[in-house]
Amino acid sequence: MLQSKTFVKKTKAGRVQKVVREHYLRDDIPCGAASCSTCGAVEHPLSADAAAILVVDTNVVLHQIDLLENPAIDDVVLLSVVLDEVKNKNLAVFNRIKALCSNKARRFFVFTNEHHRDTYVKEMVGESPNDRNDRAIRVATRWYQSHLGENVKVLLITNDRDNKRKATEEGINAETVESYVRSLAQPGLLDLVVVSTSGDVTMEDVEDLRPSKKKVIYNEHKPMSEITAGLRCGIYHQGKLRVNRYNPFEAYVGSESIGDEIVIRGRSNMNRAFDGDIVAVELLPQDQWHESKSFIADDDEDEEDDVHLAPNNADDAPRKANPTQSTVTSSADSVSSRPVGLVVGVIKRNWNSYCGSLEPMPMPAGSGGVAHALFVSKDRRIPKIRIQTRQLGNLLDKRIIVAVDSWDVLSRYPSGHYVVLIENDINTRPFSTQVLACLPPLPWTLSPEDLANPNRQDLRHVRVFSVDPPDGSNKYAKCNFDLQWLWHIRSISIYTDVCSLRADVERLAFSVIWEMTPHADIISTRYTKSVIKSCAAMSYVEAQARMDDSRLVDPLTVDLRNLNSLAKIMRHRRCERGALTLASAEVKFEIDSETHDPLDIGIYQIREANQMIEEFMLAANISVAEKILKHFPLCSLLRRHPSPTKEMLEPLLRTASSVGLNLDVSSSKALAESLDNAKAVYFCSGDLTFSEYYHYGLAASLYTHFTSPIRRYADVIVHRLLAAALDIAKLPPLFQDGPQLTGVADNLNYRHRNAQMASRASVELHTHIYFKTRPTDTEARIVKIKANGFIVFVPKFGIEGPIYLTPKGDKGGDWVVDEVHQRITKPGTSISYAVLQTVMIHMEVVEPQPHRPKLQLTLI
Template identity: 35%
Template sequence: MNILLNETVKALIASNCNQLCLIRKSEHIINQHSRHGHELITDVRNGHIKRINDEDIQSLIIEILGTNVSTTYISCPLDPKKTLGIKLPYLVMIVKNMKKYFTFEVQILDDKGVKRRFRASNFQSNTRVKPFICTMPMRLDEGWNQIQFNLADFTKRAYGTAFVETLRIQIHANCRIRRIYFADRLYSEDELPAEFKLYLPIKSGTQGAGSSPTSDEEPAVATASQRGVLQRFYNYDRRQEAQVHEQYLRNDIGCGLESCRSCQPTEGHFLTDLTVQISSVVPIKHAVILDSSAIIRFYHLFDNLKFTNLIITQTVWEDVKKSSPTSYKSMYTLCYESPDRRTYVFMDDLHSETHLNHVTGESEEDRLTKSLVMCAKFYENHWKQFSIIPIIICGTVVSKDRLKKEFENVFTLQEYIEGMKDNADLLNKLAAYSAESEDRTRILFPEYLAHDIIQNGIRSGKFKKATFQVSRENYMEAHVHIDEGSTWFIQGRINMNRAVNGDTVAVELLPESEWTCPQKVIRLRDVEEIEMKDAVDKEDDKDEEEIEPKRLRMEEKIPSARVVGIVKRNWRQYCGMILQSAVKDSTRVLFAAAERLIPRIRIETRQTERLRGKRIIVAIDSWPRDSRYPIGHYVRSIGVAGDRETENEVLLLEHDVPHGPFSDAVYACLPEIPWCAPNENHRKDLRSLTICSVDPPGCTDIDDAFHSLFPVGVHIADVSHFVRPGTAIDAEAAHRGTTVYLCDKRIDMLPELLSSDLCSLRKNVDRLAFSVIWVLTSDADIIDIKFYKSLIRSSAALTYEEAQNKIDDLSLSDSVTMGLRTLLALSKKLKAKRHANGALALASSEIRFNIDSETKDPINVEEKKVLATNSMVEEFMLLANISVAERITVDFPDCALLRRHPIPPEENYKPVIDMAKAKGFKMNVESGKALSESLDKAMDPSNTMLNTLFRMLTTRCMTQAVYFCSGSLPIEQYVHFGLAAPIYTHFTSPIRRYADIMVHRLLSASICADSTFPEMLKGDLVTKIANNLNYRHKQAQYAGRASVLLNTLFYFKGRTELHDGFVMGIRKNGIQVFVPAYGFESIVVFPSGSNYQVTDDSLVAEGVEIRNFQRVTVKLSLDKTDVQHTRLDMKLISPKIPGFSVDYILSAPEE
């Protein structure tokens, strides 16, 4: 074997492995070979290329990371006129999967003298052969991979020619590289020199061809059962063969101490020799070896910066992963992803001095004890020269006593923390965990099935994986949507089995004899706790299920299930308040989350009195089988409950709205001021046209304007001119996704300089725009469409009401007014066509608070006015969005960002069908057009609100409209059901929606007004961005609604009012009432034990009947009984029902 170390790519791989190597048949080794001597080129933009130490193999490697794979790479040779001239056909790469996009490219010369390129990427889905380039999919397993490519075979299969030589190679982000070499054939492990082998722990067994790890698997980590190198050979037709080789013990694994020179020098050591007096129990320099019980029970404590120089052995690491995936994931982040790394994972099972052979019949506990003691003694001997000692920290006294027999310096975590200074916070958290970890005699919940049993059950179909969703009406009921479209119902504490809203769970269908159905009973924790206060004050004696109302006879069973395991927790940090405890000065208290769907959380804190009455943040740590509540810990305080700033902060945190200040990097992307709109050659100058904008009052982020003298145009702010791909401002906008509108503030997606100034289409200033110009007939038929990057000057910036007044004032005949009249006439024809095609006209409740500019308190409330100009703007925005969607999908069929509204399944309409039937109407839901016609007929002269209520109820039956990538679904699923549009996107609001910026870039490339960016063409990336935008859009909607409710509560301070309402639902213990004046719906709960009869459509009490959609009178006032959930209390005034309604004489508002 002849190994030639090629200077051509000598800097590719670091340290003693930093050569691109050539293997030939000979036993002679030559240190250098300079026939092809060239330099290596690196290109780094928005990323880095550097040497680091890999934590898995404990060796130096090169890491290539970047946000844009096309701009972060290493390439050889530098001079494009020169070539490598490597004639060996096998390319072998040892690379690490970074779970990010990764691609590389090899250029070869064939026997026809043609240069061909082979590009492999982990974001490709198909092999595509073009005249000069072949692109192929590549799948990497987790962790390190050895990949082999037969370039001769590729060339023959793709082009029918013969491989001659490799000309150049280019490795792009994102990967870590250990070694790259070429060979004349594939060599066995025995034939390779030691420096060509990769000593890497892997999981036992291999994945077959075409399989891939699921998204719910934990990060890759070594297991102890089988070791070696995973090799994957890639054929042109995507066949893959995997092999597992033998284990190697090593003596070059570092101890982790930065100053240790006896270990092989590596970068990335995370232990220092400066640890003095962290804890008085160990008054000399030391490092801490953690045992499994300390990590599993107290993993959240190690985030605290007081803990430094932590060592986790590989054996403990594996035990934690197997025993507690949650603890493992948290510590994985701390070890490998935290910027302030203070931990070191020691690969004891690969080290020649600490490897422990498995003994048949040996218990796992004994093996872990032996392993820890062996590692501790190794470190004790290894570090004598530094006067540093290792200590072992345990999570339990039992573990300490067991280890103490073999090693002197063993302590419990509590002993170690008690010796620290300023330890109050850590002791609080430790007390909370310890209290819930004590042995108990009561087991309240079934045990979760083992991970492998769950996975096998999911594969076989015995179990289903789904998202756990708690009912908003009854906290003891939940449901899961199964993949094939059906829904399973889950009722009761046992069947819910410690699942928290949003968790991904494994569920098992119950036998049909155990099926049940929703009780149609309103059950809210805070309401029940007020009525039965002992349920909170004596939580050790009562639980939520024991105070359940008497169960009524069920008439209809539905598929019901139970939770058998948790696939992935959706726990986060929760805002809320501490509940009052009956025990004075108690350190164990219950925390009530602001999100009503979250169960009470038990925490231990010595700051109870200081935190009472404040909004705080709490994190869930665990939910043991013997605890009625999940166990958590106090994180931080937000502010005093009821304070406006505090409540707004809670609102934003609870809805995960990014609202921090923009970074310096973002501001650095902004243009310098003063700024003038450039008149670029590719822009069409439309400043001579009469253009105006029409927006809500107070709007400063004006992103659309119109002109209307034939042809008709819509002009949208050209935000993509300022927000360029790969920049900090682009990344921030993509993360935020959308502007969030609260009643008293706006959380911008872009800095104010852009959103309210340079991008805003203000009147009488030149602005950059993206214009859609239609040639329309007088009947609004489209003859032609043009798209331009343009330069405009708006003549007027009008509110809807101002525009309507201009249209209605017949004395006006200026160009703006005449244009508005033309637009309005055309918009009516466009709207008529949409409705003829089946577009739905639904209803929702929208109100607007007028806010005092100084106090920020709501002064009064008004319903949103709907004018003809609202509809005019909407129609042309819809037309522009549809026109753009059609264009970008033609040019980018596989990667266009579109928006779809899935057709609701027929069962979704059951509530509106049943209510319509009760009112004597038939609701046809076979199509959008049929539904629209049915809604138009549902009119009652005696109840003018009836049609609006039907439309509101129908809105609730709809599915959610979502963004998606055009290549990810069949074309027939692109439809937007509500708009009756076969294809749709968002183009018209780029100042406040990142989706529109993406669409602008596609349209710019389509009309050759801008370059095509690589990210635009990656369907997987577009899908990932679309998923984030869907989440951000949904959270922004929820935050907006929550802001309205919050300001409603502020408005009702000191007020009591009577209002008309309409019954929207009958429950077994109350009615749901919608109040149009405030656009909200609440519940009138009837006293327990009352005598009344309930059907699906009516409630009869004391001879008085209440039916759905009936008009009632209710009293609204602020209920402060529960400080945590201050709410608007609703009482029934009429119809008068003794024992149910209340008597009330309206007086002047309280001061």
């Protein structure tokens, strides 16, 4: 059946063009229900014994995605009209619901109602697109009811009152999200239900006992049409809002339109914007551009001075009880050349799920055992979030995840809902059966088919060895005696029993093989899947000991020394090209084998063996990047490190200047020579020009990740690209879809950052356990001056945190800050502190609130 739509439109050239769109309808699209005997479909995603089949509308998907992802919700029909709307409104939610539909363990079914003869509806005269789509949802639900008969209950789930009313009038079973979830008799699910924004006023009554309970706290955001017009004529300025690390009531918006950062002071001027939001800013009159002192914000109630691992991108700035008042004003303010502004609208939200703990509100639980609580995020840049929960007693002393739903102008805090007991968005659930089905059965051994594979080279006769950290990570270098150097990477997905390189055990690998001169000049490069057999598995310490022991002259030790000689030449050349060598504080714990408590803490020692492995890893990654880009210039997954902007380097330059160092930051080579940090990210080669591929930190024109497929999914993708480039395998469909590959790259960057944060959280936990029974006096180095104290770095432990010089709540007292020389002085005395000065501090774990320990640093 064919439907057509004809209309006219005006082209850019000014001509009027007639457009005819044909819409084909079918009557053989299956319903997906196992109880249906009419459709004759092979697969039936919807269960035959389902209590009800749910048809959800667009707003339910957009706002209740956390609920839909819960395993308790199943047998759900997603109409194509709903998916199209969701894709246009929120791509992130669309990807999550699409993943649910693709997961065979979940019973979600996509019904293409827009192409079914009995469910397609035409837009009526005077009907809005939204009303037409709501009608299409009702028509499809009614069709399901009549198609499946009385034996199967079909429910339309909608929170739209008008849509629910019309559905009821048309004889369709319809329920709100909350009423349906209540019928499941699982109280925990109710915490996942996003309450409507109309409840904000009620919550304001709860949290604010002032006489004027409906006071407008924030300004309304400007409509997008006004923002667009204001940006075009220069009234407003667009940029990403970044909240101050040590003061959450101060933020900055980098604006290309004025070529400078705009300072936003106070929560009222931030106007409900979150860190990372793309915002529109209006500049304040220039007489209000005051330069305020930079304080470490302080509040006894909000864990103001947590100490954290350094460097750490999560901010530990404290909060004030009244977040709408600016806490950074000072009588010593002076007119500033930096523009100051206020947020007039949010162009793109950056709301995420946040980890933290609950702070109960002083009021009894409401009906149905609903309690109100304030969620305090571990990330101090995030304001408190108010939630409702029926599990307050169970959640009070735990780390939980909360998602933000809305923030009304009448509400002091944003509204959110409890999601789950995890942190850093890392899924701790067991792997699905589909994932486990990809793994080979254990015990795994090399098969005759592996050896007979013409695309796999047998290298078991080559002397191969591995060099790893003590925990058996993923860095492996191998060589033979005739200067044909090989880099082998494990390419299978079971770490302990299949992938780890162990002595005298055969393994499958993906190899980059170079022929090199003794001067580290590459004569030829080839790539192959291979079979290897390691003759030794060494730690970095063991490899270093072999190289340092002059009495050892066995072939294995000689190979190590040869590799190290080549690595030194390669490293020297990289540094000559401008590669940066920046020290980082990697904390190492000695763990008790029985109690798993930390026994000792220190900085991880880097040896020549580490640098040797690093050089060959980098060389392999660069070689593979060149290979895959040559074959797939538009769909290669690469890694780049953009050059830092002048604004990023300004704090470094100011600090260096205060101690008499002049740094040249015109290039990575110049900075490396002066110093002897934008973040590296994954990207799809088709998204950028070749000049943007550059990796600033490594001074490499091309770079990717190939050498660790066990711990990085990016390396798995690169393996598949390399296999396709060698004609060993076909190019997967993913790489032929540019937007999808870009989405994968974005997700890799997101997951990489979360993994870093999880690692730092683990270090922070072990640090608290260690210092809880070991108060310590030690040396620290001042790294940043504030008006009421300074930030110190503890080299011995790799820890950074604030030191207060004034009582809490005193914004600077008598101390005077010299911004030019980065020094803080107490007038009338000889007491002063400067950047990079060494001070003695006391470190101990305190617990100002139950179950919220923190590491406190005080000046001795």
